[in-house]
Amino acid sequence: MNLSKKHLISLAMLSCFVLTSTNAVQAFSWGKLKNKNNTQAVSVTKTKETKNKKKTTEEKPPYTNETHSVFTLNDCIENAIKYNPAIQASIFNEDVYKSRIGQAWANYFPAISASFDVSRSGNKYIGGGPYGRSMSQYSTMGYVPNVSAKMLLFDFGKTKATADMAKRLYEAATENTKEDINVIIYNIKATYYNVLFAQAQVQVYEDTVADFQLQLEQAWGFYKYGTKPKIDVVTAEYNLGKAKLNLVKAKNVLGVAQVMLSKIMGMPEYTNYELSDQLTLNLFDITEEDAIKTALEIRPELIAAKKSADAAKMNLRATRREFTPNLGIFGSYGNGIGNEYNLQTGQVGVGLNYSALNIWRIKKQVDEAKATFKKANAQYEDAKHNVYFNVKKNYMDLETDREAIVIAKLALDQAKEQYRQVTGRYKAGVGDAIELKDGENTYLNARLDFYNAMLNYNTTAASLEREIGLPLKLKDKKVLDISKDDL
Numbered sequence: 001m002n003l004s005k006k007h008l009i010s011l012a013m014l015s016c017f018v019l020t021s022t023n024a025v026q027a028f029s030w031g032k033l034k035n036k037n038n039t040q041a042v043s044v045t046k047t048k049e050t051k052n053k054k055k056t057t058e059e060k061p062p063y064t065n066e067t068h069s070v071f072t073l074n075d076c077i078e079n080a081i082k083y084n085p086a087i088q089a090s091i092f093n094e095d096v097y098k099s100r101i102g103q104a105w106a107n108y109f110p111a112i113s114a115s116f117d118v119s120r121s122g123n124k125y126i127g128g129g130p131y132g133r134s135m136s137q138y139s140t141m142g143y144v145p146n147v148s149a150k151m152l153l154f155d156f157g158k159t160k161a162t163a164d165m166a167k168r169l170y171e172a173a174t175e176n177t178k179e180d181i182n183v184i185i186y187n188i189k190a191t192y193y194n195v196l197f198a199q200a201q202v203q204v205y206e207d208t209v210a211d212f213q214l215q216l217e218q219a220w221g222f223y224k225y226g227t228k229p230k231i232d233v234v235t236a237e238y239n240l241g242k243a244k245l246n247l248v249k250a251k252n253v254l255g256v257a258q259v260m261l262s263k264i265m266g267m268p269e270y271t272n273y274e275l276s277d278q279l280t281l282n283l284f285d286i287t288e289e290d291a292i293k294t295a296l297e298i299r300p301e302l303i304a305a306k307k308s309a310d311a312a313k314m315n316l317r318a319t320r321r322e323f324t325p326n327l328g329i330f331g332s333y334g335n336g337i338g339n340e341y342n343l344q345t346g347q348v349g350v351g352l353n354y355s356a357l358n359i360w361r362i363k364k365q366v367d368e369a370k371a372t373f374k375k376a377n378a379q380y381e382d383a384k385h386n387v388y389f390n391v392k393k394n395y396m397d398l399e400t401d402r403e404a405i406v407i408a409k410l411a412l413d414q415a416k417e418q419y420r421q422v423t424g425r426y427k428a429g430v431g432d433a434i435e436l437k438d439g440e441n442t443y444l445n446a447r448l449d450f451y452n453a454m455l456n457y458n459t460t461a462a463s464l465e466r467e468i469g470l471p472l473k474l475k476d477k478k479v480l481d482i483s484k485d486d487l
Contacts, residue, residue: 083266148332
């Protein structure tokens with residue numbers, strides 16, 4: 001197809017129009033994306049994993065049940081951040097909101113339309129004359145390709161406000177990912193401590209079974225020599241059977257807790273591992289005022305609520321600007337081929353226009369945006385109140401649990417001494433089976449109460465960390481200095 005000089009000029013203008021506008025808007029858009037909000041990390045571990053989250057989303061757990069592993073608490077946290085699908089879903093959700101920023105700025109990209117029409121036309125004449133009927137027929141085939149483009153130059157800030165709203169929502173999604181990581185870390189810690197408590201509980205019942213087994217042997221010995229009645233043997237057998245039943249239940253609790261821990265780590269089928277830690281009794285170096293202040297500054301859930309309120313404000317701004325027109329440029333080129341279709345057209349222009357302006361609808365949309373903005377601000381204030389309350393409550397609970405540990409340890413010492421005395425009395429033939437059973441049960445319950453107090457203390461500390469958004473600093477001093485012999 002031969003193009004005239006005029007056609008070539010029109011095509012060149014259209015190409016420059018498209019390329020120039022694309023490069024300009026692309027640079028403007030990427031410049032906006034580079035100025036992302038820098039929020040403080042939830043924790044050292046979370047910061048590291050958040051920076052590398054794009055890599056971790058494709059990772060699969062390397063563990064199989066043919067391989068035995070020993071996990072610390074930090075190992076379990078790292079596994080959860082890498083392999084828990086809930087975190088991966090949150091990361092992909094960030095990508096969803098990030099893409100909407102580009103979609104908003106896409107208003108400044110040129111919109112290109114193209115068409116290619118093929119048609120056939122003609123006429124047929126049949127008439128009469130002195131020499132008979134006559135007929136004439138005429139037809140032609142035509143091809144009409146056409147290309148056009150238009151681009152927005154300025155819309156009085158509507159697109160910018162929409163893009164700013166998308167950016168705030170993306171930042172809120174980023175904070176929500178941090179909050180999800182925060183919650184996962186808390187769940188890992190709480191479940192980890194539950195596994196340690198369940199292990200301690202199994203150990204208590206194993207010791208109890210061993211003690212009742214020994215007592216049964218003693219009761220049989222006393223009965224054979226006639227120093228104790230048969231009821232002592234029956235009582236010892238009952239106590240041993242009940243202890244074995246409690247041991248079976250404790251092992252089931254331990255198994256369930258381990259499965260839950262594997263699930264939160266993102267590898268529910270992996271069970272061939274053990275935990276290297278024990279329930280700790282560390283003191284935490286933080287005051288109530290510092291805990292509340294830090295939480296109000298860096299809690300991801302709170303920052304996300306603030307970003308959502310900012311996004312609602314941007315939406316209100318964009319809605320108010322719907323009353324303004326759009327300024328844009330446009331261009332088109334067409335070239336018809338075939339007889340009467342042999343016509344070339346082209347145009348370039350600038351236009352100011354409204355697009356389906358409905359004042360009443362826009363007014364009501366503004367009213368909705370105002371209400372949404374007020375609602376978002378109220379939700380942000382409510383989130384602040386919840387953070388304040390939860391931090392204060394968890395801090396008070398932590399102090400109560402610390403005191404409970406000290407009291408539980410005193411009760412354990414007393415129960416242990418009482419059990420030592422009743423055991424000695426029974427071996428000497430002075431005590432009876434009922435007294436021995438009561439002493440054993442008191443000691444068993446005191447051990448479980450002490451382990452439970454340690455569980456509550458550590459779980460409350462993890463909950464306080466979740467509410468603050470950062471791990472607590474430890475003091476060198478412990479709540480209690482105890483050894484295994486003390487239990």
